[in-house]
Amino acid sequence: MRYSKLFIPTLREAPADAEAISHKxxxxxxxxxxxxxxxxxxxxxxxxxxxxxxxxxxxEMDAIGAQELSMPVLHPxxxxxxxxxxxxxxxxxxxxxxRGGRDMCLGMTHEEIMTWLAxxxxxxxxxxxxxxxxxxxxxxxxxxxKSGILRTREFIMKDSYSFDRDEEGLDINYRSHSEAYHRIxxxxxxxxxxxxxxxxxxxxxxxxxxxxxxxAGEDTIxxxxxxxxxxxxxxxxxxxxxxxxxxxxxxIHTPNRRTVQEVSNFLKADASSFMKxxxxxxxxxxxxxxxxVVRGDQTLHEKKLAKIIGQFRAATKDxxxxxxxxxxxxxxxMGHSVRIIADPCLKDGMFISGANKADxxxxxxxxxxxxxxxxxxxxxxxPGDACSKCGAPLAFENVIEIGNIFKLGTKYSAALNxxxxxxxxxxxxxxxxxxxxGPARIMAAAVEQGSxxxxxxxxxxxxxxxxxxxxxxxxxxxxxxxxxxxxxxxxKAGLEVLIDDRDERPGVKLKDADLIGxxxxxxxxxxxxxxxxxxxxSRKTGEVAKLPVEGAGEAIAERMGKNV
RNA sequence: CGGGGCGUAGCGCAGUUUGGUAGCGCAUCUGCUUUGGGAGCAGAGGGUCGGAGGUUCGAAUCCUCUCGCCCCGACCA
Numbered sequence: 195m196r197y198s199k200l201f202i203p204t205l206r207e208a209p210a211d212a213e214a215i216s217h218k219x220x221x222x223x224x225x226x227x228x229x230x231x232x233x234x235x236x237x238x239x240x241x242x243x244x245x246x247x248x249x250x251x252x253x254e255m256d257a258i259g260a261q262e263l264s265m266p267v268l269h270p271x272x273x274x275x276x277x278x279x280x281x282x283x284x285x286x287x288x289x290x291x292x293r294g295g296r297d298m299c300l301g302m303t304h305e306e307i308m309t310w311l312a313x314x315x316x317x318x319x320x321x322x323x324x325x326x327x328x329x330x331x332x333x334x335x336x337x338x339x340k341s342g343i344l345r346t347r348e349f350i351m352k353d354s355y356s357f358d359r360d361e362e363g364l365d366i367n368y369r370s371h372s373e374a375y376h377r378i379x380x381x382x383x384x385x386x387x388x389x390x391x392x393x394x395x396x397x398x399x400x401x402x403x404x405x406x407x408x409x410a411g412e413d414t415i416x417x418x419x420x421x422x423x424x425x426x427x428x429x430x431x432x433x434x435x436x437x438x439x440x441x442x443x444x445x446i447h448t449p450n451r452r453t454v455q456e457v458s459n460f461l462k463a464d465a466s467s468f469m470k471x472x473x474x475x476x477x478x479x480x481x482x483x484x485x486x487v488v489r490g491d492q493t494l495h496e497k498k499l500a501k502i503i504g505q506f507r508a509a510t511k512d513x514x515x516x517x518x519x520x521x522x523x524x525x526x527x528m529g530h531s532v533r534i535i536a537d538p539c540l541k542d543g544m545f546i547s548g549a550n551k552a553d554x555x556x557x558x559x560x561x562x563x564x565x566x567x568x569x570x571x572x573x574x575x576x577p578g579d580a581c582s583k584c585g586a587p588l589a590f591e592n593v594i595e596i597g598n599i600f601k602l603g604t605k606y607s608a609a610l611n612x613x614x615x616x617x618x619x620x621x622x623x624x625x626x627x628x629x630x631x632g633p634a635r636i637m638a639a640a641v642e643q644g645s646x647x648x649x650x651x652x653x654x655x656x657x658x659x660x661x662x663x664x665x666x667x668x669x670x671x672x673x674x675x676x677x678x679x680x681x682x683x684x685x686k687a688g689l690e691v692l693i694d695d696r697d698e699r700p701g702v703k704l705k706d707a708d709l710i711g712x713x714x715x716x717x718x719x720x721x722x723x724x725x726x727x728x729x730x731x732s733r734k735t736g737e738v739a740k741l742p743v744e745g746a747g748e749a750i751a752e753r754m755g756k757n758v
Numbered sequence: 759c760g761g762g763g764c765g766u767a768g769c770g771c772a773g774u775u776u777g778g779u780a781g782c783g784c785a786u787c788u789g790c791u792u793u794g795g796g797a798g799c800a801g802a803g804g805g806u807c808g809g810a811g812g813u814u815c816g817a818a819u820c821c822u823c824u825c826g827c828c829c830c831g832a833c834c835a
Binding site: 203204205206207208209210211212213228230231278279282283284285286287302303334336337338340345412648666667669670698699700701702703704705706708709717719720721722 | 759764768769770771784785792793794795796797826827828829831832833834835
């Protein structure tokens with residue numbers, strides 16, 4: 195491919211509103227342009243990268259027996275109403291009416307439609323298992339699109355759905371997807387972790403996420419040398435022990451000190467010596483107060499709590515006063531009749547808590563003595579905590595979620611009546627799994643993980659081209675001739691080649707080559723040509739090999755792993 | 759949705775406090791020179807200053823409303 199024929203609008207400067215590295219570089223290097231918030235145009239080179247990623251996904255999905263099909267983007271409301279998600283989802287779903295006034299929506303995911311199809315077409319255990327997948331555009335009206343192509347309102351997703359007669363079948367499909375995903379991300383040249391993830395409110399379901407480490411990532415994972423890896427949304431951790439205390443129980447005057455920080459400064463006691471009592475209102479049953487108690491140095495993990503008590507909201511000041519008879523800031527877990535959930539790290543030892551009396555705290559509070567809670571891990575794992583499996587310190591990393599796998603069970607098949615008959619003629623709901631990958635996120639993660647001050651350094655498998663040839667001076671017929679010959683040889687060897695045939699100064703071409711980030715660069719310059727040599731350079735290491743012009747194309751193809 | 763910031767030429771920015779009719783760098787176009795890391799000189803083109811209304815003799819600048827974009831948080835079934 196000739197550079198002069200390709201639309202690659204590179205920029206000297208990154209747009210001012212770009213923050214993430216991948217955002218800046220993908221715009222600067224001419225891979226994408228923004229149409230509106232969360233809507234991106236993929237320019238020719240960007241589209242090439244995405245298609246290379248898609249091809250890898252397709253190969254690996256086909257290899258595990260998944261079958262590609264194509265689904266409508268526009269969905270009738272009824273199906274979403276049947277699973278209840280029409281009303282559950284809210285503003286994130288794009289909704290519209292057709293000319294007949296029927297409610298429709300734009301697909302943000304395809305569980306409903308896939309299950310609808312299965313409900314209609316699968317009847318017998320003989321039809322199972324099935325794995326169907328699609329690589330198509332999804333639309334979500336994101337509350338906050340961000341970081342370039344990392345979080346957009348319209349995006350391509352590879353999602354597959356498995357249909358099995360039993361849990362054993364699901365396990366097999368779940369595992370084969372996990373393995374396929376490992377191969378896909380490895381082939382795409384990414385560093386990644388497969389972590390345990392929060393399976394939401396559905397209870398009991400298993401799910402994992404594939405996470406690519408990057409500063410631009412929106413998620414955080416906890417990882418341990420022993421192999422434990424989890425999204426912090428559900429990471430178990432053992433907090434470091436609180437200081438041992440042997441106190442006589444006593445009230446302390448703490449005028450106007452409400453927060454743990456304030457009281458801890460005032461009493462010169464470590465935050466971990468405190469119990470923090472937070473009142474929330476569960477939504478079912480409506481407005482039932484729950485007291486959540488964590489250690490003073492910890493943060494209440496709302497998702498963990500929600501798993502136990504269901505959805506909840508913060509209690510208002512008035513509700514706290516009415517229910518507990520004390521104002522916020524001086525709440526203690528003692529002497530209340532409300533439901534109390536406490537983090538297990540408070541089981542042993544003595545702590546300081548609110549005294550249930552304005553301007554007073556209480557020293558020497560003990561669980562089991564002063565109050566009897568339900569015990570549950572409701573704290574957020576944080577640096578300093580130990581792995582709950584092996585006790586070693588946990589490490590934390592920001593990550594981009596690039597894929598997930600999810601055991602759905604019968605949630606959708608039951609709602610949409612997707613069932614099969616077994617050998618005895620008994621009907622059972624189909625057991626389902628869903629598995630997603632965002633190729634644009636792979637692309638962004640690759641740039642996040644592979645760049646230097648000069649530009650992008652693409653992994654070989656997903657670079658827009660395999661190799662770029664740069665004749666430095668197109669005014670020199672010999673250089674052009676040599677470059678063309680090398681190009682022909684490389685293409686013959688099955689490589690995708692970009693040749694910069696522009697009449698530009700050498701500096702411009704070399705800068706653009708570095709910015710665009712094709713992993714191998716062949717430089718044909720007058721200087722080395724005099725000695726009958728050309729240069730073969732690694733974008734990643736900068737290492738340059740000089741090769742004789744004669745047979746250069748074949749030599750390079752061979753170095754790049756192609757048989758000639 | 760809450761908080762913050764920003765909209766002036768394709769990109770990056772100055773000018774706004776103190777109103778006087780728009781400027782710089784890069785990019786673009788022409789010519790000459792130059793050719794191994796974003797060239798030099800000379801010349802040229804390009805902006806309803808996000809939009810609407812208002813104040814004023816006069817608005818990029820002041821006032822009101824509005825639209826868009828970015829960042830932090832909430833949210834992400």
